Amino acid sequence: MAWKIELDISRCCACGACAIACMDQNDIDLSTGVRPYRTVFREETRRTGEIRYYSMACMHCDNAPCVTACPSGCLYKDPETGLTLYNTQYCIGCHSCAMACPFGAPTFGPDGKMRKCDGCIDRLRAGLEPACVRSCTFGALQLVKADEDPVPPEHSLVAQCRELAESQK
């Protein structure tokens, strides 16, 4: 089954519960300088007074620029789940993926190797939700089937990011 991690922007309040759950799941040790895989933020548009809240991690793009950019075969699309996965054994620490990613998803550990959200692939395979989705109190983060769009495009982070990624091509 192919999946995507969707954010209903109209339900997010950037409380950061997802980010903490992600760090707990992935044993993020911030003292090593590694960046968390998931970030939340509040965006205010001064002109309109509009306020939006976001939770972002790897968007698991269909035509993932990081996979295209990766010279060493570390990053790949998982045919089963549609997620963008990686095998650090092959990572050469060149940062090409970071340059290519429109969303700033890749981060690098003290070993110089890339790491990022893997959609909690092991949990998915065990029939569990990703840690971030599992933790979201307000129903903003959702695990949805890749070919379905339950969130209207104006509230869908996936739709907005798809648009952004296309515009950068």
Added chain:
Amino acid sequence: YSKGKIPGAESGIEIRHSVCDICTPGMHCGLDVYVKDGKVIKVEGTPDHPQNKGKLCTKGLGNRQYLYREDRILTPLRRMGERGEGKFEPISWDEAIDTIAEKLLSAREEYGAHRVAFYSGYSKWYRFMFRRFAGDYGSQNYGTESSSCFTSGLMAWQLTSGYAMRTDLGKTNLFIGWGANSYFSRYPMIGSMENGKKRGMKILIIDPRITPTTRRLADLHLRPHLGTDGALALAIAHVLIENDWIDRAYIDRYVHGFEEYAAYVREFTPEKGEELTGVPAEQIRQAAAMIHEAGSFCINESSAPIGHHLNGLQNYRAMMALLVITGNVDRAGGQLPGPHTYMERYCGFETREEHFMEERYPHDAPKAVGAGRFPLWYDLRHDMQANDLTDNILRQDENSVKVLFALGMNYRMFPQDGRLAEAFGKLDFFVDVDLFLTDTAKYADIVLPACTSMERGEFKCYPGGYAWYTNPVVEPLGESKSDCEILTLLARRMKMDDELLCAGYEACIKYIIQDLPITVEELRAAEGPIKVPGVTPYEVGSILERGVNTPTGKLELYSERIAAHPEWGLDALPTYRPPYNPDPEQYPFLLCAGTRIPNALHSRLHDVPWERSLLPDPVVEMSMEDAERLGIELGDPVEITTSVGSLTFQALPTATVQPGEVYIYHGYRELDINSILDGAALDPYSGFPAYRSACCNVRRK
């Protein structure tokens, strides 16, 4: 760890059940703790737990790092350096308990029991035993951080109805979220509000700021200036009375003091309300019309936002008077009596917790600290108003506290907290029990290591008639012990004449739940909270019918309890006073200290790296208009000056804040906003600090 931390025989990861006690027993959400080889490796919310139904907040999800925080104390410690310096040496439990027991016994001989104070910060699970301990010892000087939290609202209800109250949110037609932003605090309420909206419930949010709650859930959002809630309530009442949108029959039968109240309210026209609160008169009329059209409504109970003002308790009474005059107290969809079952929480059944504490209360001992300064507090609470402790110690007279025994004390919770730190220096002996070597613990002579909820077993109750007795999910770290075990060790060593305390926590719980048709053993065997057999839903209206617990037996808009004591100098009606500002020209801004952020609760999560990473630097939120006028951009250093001192924060200009107001979170040791708040600015009714309507100046540094 095994890939993905998947629980099961293959990975050796087991899910065990506990509760999160980072915040108050009013929550204590169910924790699913992933344990491998005796270590916690991950936490989640327990799916079928009645409190949190599988979810946890931003704070609760940090439980693993909280449990394994680097500064966890692992042995008893004895101070070696100066107070506050942080130099300690490990000692044995025997030596620590001997030293403390001897000192407590000799202090009673030397000074008298009243010069020994017992203080509880967080957590709170042990409080019923601690209060009894203080009573056994013979001191009324048992005090808690509830001197600044929750009690103000409770006292307002004690005056009005004699009971703690709760909302009938599931049935109401209009929910008033007065100072409620549940996205950041008390998150399960968002689900209740959303469900209410689905069945046609209206929502009125009253909050100076724009929040996710005001934007997404409010049908109407009123934005009074900080600390003016009472004036707003009185102005709404004016409109209700003027239009006769009140319940005359209910008032005649159940309410005392309506005429005096109505006469007082007459001056609070919507225009006057606008002048005092900044809320347009038209919106005040609109809110009153909403109340009238709804028929039933309830107002969220508030722990801090309403109480943290000089007129906080009176403002609370004024708000709750709206329920009284419209006949919404003890009526379906309104505010219902919520007598506390256990740990200041209504769960639908009775325990003997209150009796357990009260039967050892030292009636003949000298009155508690703060009794003279805050007579209403003392009259209703019978214990120490801890906000008077600093002055009491610094006075250095024959009634000054000389010995302080504290569990989880955080001096940064006090206004002008540097004075309390100074007062610590005047103590003969100071014990603090805590998880961490906190800034407060550094002032103690002996520090004892407590353990978290995951390392102990405890009795729990939840609304809906639920009870549970948890089991530890991991061994206590190092030599740490539960707070209650520490109290029992001391009670035994001091040979207290108290079989229950000496027998220990479980014996005390057995005593408290002896009337329930369920045992500790059954509760302990359960995987989570279970229904106590035979609990029936409250029959709405029954308490009102048999007469409420006030001097007149009626709901008192005019408090006879206050009127009986003219020497207190307090008003029997819910009168209004604006926030105090000695010099509006010098201090043109109102400062709200302690406004909730999702990733912190007081100080204890500032040192949890995951939590801190969400908002690493202390910021001051201010309006775009003020920022522009003062030439302040995002991230600029901004100096906040009060009558006590100045501190410099990073600017966070935002459209969510009104001009003339600034918001700062508390508890940062490097930028502790409470350190520059006036320690004398205390509500004369409750003793609560005016944390949320202090005056200050703001400038770019």
